[in-house]
Amino acid sequence: MCGIVGYIGHREAYPIIVEGLKRLEYRGYDSAGIALFDGKDLKVSKTKGKVVDLEELSEKEISKHGKLGIGHTRWATHGVPNDINSHPHISNSGDLVIIHNGIIENYASLKKALTLREYTFKSDTDTEVLVNLIEDVKKQEKVKLGKAVQIALNQVIGAYAITVFDKNKPEEVVVARLGSPLAVGIGEDEFFIASDASPFIEYTKDAIYLEDEEMAIIRRHKGIKVRKIKDDSIVAPYIQKLQLNLEEIEKGGFDHFMLKEIHEQPKAISDTYRGRLSRDKAIIKMAGVEDNMKKFLNANRIIIVACGTSWHAGLVAEYIFEDLARIPVEVEYASEFRYRNPVIREDDVLIAISQSGETADTLAAIKLAKSKGAFVFGVCNVVGSSIARETDAGAYTHAGPEIGVASTKAFTTQITVLTLMALRLARAKGTINSSDFHRHLLELEMIPKKVEEALKSDAHIRIIADIYKDAPNCLYLGRGYNFPVALEGALKLKEISYIHAEGYPAAEMKHGPIALIDENMPIVVIATKKGHYEKVVSNIQEIKSRKGKIIGIVTEGDTQVRELADHIIEVPETLESLSPLLNTIPLQLLSYHIAVMLGKNVDQPRNLAKSVTVE
Ligand code: F6R
Numbered sequence: 001m002c003g004i005v006g007y008i009g010h011r012e013a014y015p016i017i018v019e020g021l022k023r024l025e026y027r028g029y030d031s032a033g034i035a036l037f038d039g040k041d042l043k044v045s046k047t048k049g050k051v052v053d054l055e056e057l058s059e060k061e062i063s064k065h066g067k068l069g070i071g072h073t074r075w076a077t078h079g080v081p082n083d084i085n086s087h088p089h090i091s092n093s094g095d096l097v098i099i100h101n102g103i104i105e106n107y108a109s110l111k112k113a114l115t116l117r118e119y120t121f122k123s124d125t126d127t128e129v130l131v132n133l134i135e136d137v138k139k140q141e142k143v144k145l146g147k148a149v150q151i152a153l154n155q156v157i158g159a160y161a162i163t164v165f166d167k168n169k170p171e172e173v174v175v176a177r178l179g180s181p182l183a184v185g186i187g188e189d190e191f192f193i194a195s196d197a198s199p200f201i202e203y204t205k206d207a208i209y210l211e212d213e214e215m216a217i218i219r220r221h222k223g224i225k226v227r228k229i230k231d232d233s234i235v236a237p238y239i240q241k242l243q244l245n246l247e248e249i250e251k252g253g254f255d256h257f258m259l260k261e262i263h264e265q266p267k268a269i270s271d272t273y274r275g276r277l278s279r280d281k282a283i284i285k286m287a288g289v290e291d292n293m294k295k296f297l298n299a300n301r302i303i304i305v306a307c308g309t310s311w312h313a314g315l316v317a318e319y320i321f322e323d324l325a326r327i328p329v330e331v332e333y334a335s336e337f338r339y340r341n342p343v344i345r346e347d348d349v350l351i352a353i354s355q356s357g358e359t360a361d362t363l364a365a366i367k368l369a370k371s372k373g374a375f376v377f378g379v380c381n382v383v384g385s386s387i388a389r390e391t392d393a394g395a396y397t398h399a400g401p402e403i404g405v406a407s408t409k410a411f412t413t414q415i416t417v418l419t420l421m422a423l424r425l426a427r428a429k430g431t432i433n434s435s436d437f438h439r440h441l442l443e444l445e446m447i448p449k450k451v452e453e454a455l456k457s458d459a460h461i462r463i464i465a466d467i468y469k470d471a472p473n474c475l476y477l478g479r480g481y482n483f484p485v486a487l488e489g490a491l492k493l494k495e496i497s498y499i500h501a502e503g504y505p506a507a508e509m510k511h512g513p514i515a516l517i518d519e520n521m522p523i524v525v526i527a528t529k530k531g532h533y534e535k536v537v538s539n540i541q542e543i544k545s546r547k548g549k550i551i552g553i554v555t556e557g558d559t560q561v562r563e564l565a566d567h568i569i570e571v572p573e574t575l576e577s578l579s580p581l582l583n584t585i586p587l588q589l590l591s592y593h594i595a596v597m598l599g600k601n602v603d604q605p606r607n608l609a610k611s612v613t614v615e
Pocket residue numbers: 307308309310311353354355356357358359362405406407408491495610611612
């Protein structure tokens with residue numbers, strides 16, 4: 001969490017940093033700050049609130065000139081969001097300034113030791129401890145900044161991506177990472193530093209992604225030197241060519257990123273299967289699966305680990321893998337799995353699902369499984385992310401950047417990748433016959449068009465949203481493949497509208513939740529044809545008898561649910577195994593419209609951050 005941006009070069013740093021912070025606000029947005037070296041001195045401006053609040057403040061507080069600067073957008077860990085706890089933090093001498101993403105776990109003992117040496121602290125943050133530790137090492141050991149950072153980081157336990165400079169040496173910036181991402185953009189006589197490449201994409205396509213336990217000393221005229229933090233060995237940096245475009249990270253005429261990303265799903269899904277699915281040749285080819293086919297075919301079971309929406313995609317995958325490929329699957333919250341001493345065998349395959357590829361718990365679960373000898377496969381969206389690098393093999397979702405904090409296209413593209421995998425393995429194992437396999441390929445290719453159809457219900461969904469926007473609670477019900485979709489629908493509503501919502505398997509309702517139903521309770525029921533349609537219709541009858549308000553997600557042309565429900569939203573017909581890809585769409589739109597009507601900040605819901613790099 002937290003976004004960091006830095007610049008050293010020949011341009012004015014302020015606009016690059018402020019624009020960059022806006023692009024990184026998905027990483028945290030409870031406070032923001034900037035430090036500029038204006039040629040003579042350090043100018044710092046920081047505030048609780050968003051980057052626009054920082055802009056307003058720095059207009060009054062600082063001259064915005066300087067060719068060296070760092071900026072931060074925060075998701076609070078140590079210390080409440082307030083002006084003082086906002087980054088950047090300055091050392092006691094006033095010379096060193098730092099921004100930090102991560103957590104220094106042993107900050108209390110380090111702070112105690114520094115206090116004994118008469119260091120004082122203004123904030124409650126671990127970051128202010130770190131900058132003073134660096135200063136202390138620099139003074140005690142009489143070393144340059146780079147060396148001081150290295151020695152200090154070897155005393156630190158925790159996770160970090162940091163950028164630090166000394167106002168007396170404004171030709172140099174030091175950066176380091178462990179557990180939090182950090183990219184350095186390389187221009188002509190200039191360098192950009194950021195948590196991801198989006199802040200500098202219009203300036204350079206050349207970037208170095210630091211690996212864990214690496215640091216770099218960046219000198220404006222002398223270039224960049226990368227070293228290992230532990231043993232000081234020199235690392236030859238690998239310069240990547242970025243594929244990202246500016247348009248991909250802009251709203252493109254939509255009011256919110258979330259809405260744009262909902263509407264991008266037809267393209268995102270076809271980008272996901274393009275090059276992997278050939279209906280003419282009746283094949284699915286995925287390099288990461290082909291290269292490791294034996295591991296998959298010999299697997300005792302598949303364990304899926306993920307968090308949040310990605311965990312819901314994992315639950316859908318459990319149905320698909322077991323149904324089509326007949327491989328036993330367990331789906332685990334990464335945060336539980338990593339701490340509960342799970343039984344992991346060498347013939348287990350672990351699939352980690354993560355949009356950002358940076359989720360701390362998922363990363364830890366991967367490391368645990370690897371240490372026990374399991375083969376680990378990643379399903380990630382962000383290319384080159386920590387999870388993509390840590391796994392033995394993987395498949396990217398190719399959804400393009402997802403900036404809205406609430407996951408939308410990440411979910412449907414994760415399901416698409418997992419469906420392709422299940423079909424490929426089913427074919428290899430002979431658990432699907434060729435006509436079923438072909439039917440799946442055909443239907444999968446039609447999904448983007450059908451998602452477009454589903455998106456046409458937007459205006460109708462807005463009317464339903466208006467009716468239920470003031471409901472304090474909402475239930476979501478689904479069965480089989482669509483039980484995880486019910487969970488995902490409820491999560492979407494909760495996280496962006498702050499309405500309490502729960503998802504349940506429709507049949508589970510009788511075991512408790514039915515007590516909540518009265519004439520004020522809206523209940524979204526996924527009741528598309530195929531699967532357990534008749535059973536779900538019976539569940540709808542039960543709700544109706546208790547006067548609940550029913551919003552049915554139904555297959556085009558449905559008549560039975562139409563008679564029972566207060567509202568219906570139609571989606572095109574497809575195979576049951578692919579129905580989550582369509583049934584999710586109206587649920588995303590419903591929560592989006594409710595949140596907008598309630599005046600909530602859809603793209604940046606309170607307390608959340610897109611990339612959860614702390615456990
Ligand atoms: C919900 C949402 C989160 C993420 C979760 C995992 O809309 O976005 O629940 O799904 O934090 O993130 P990734 O997929 O990046 O590991």
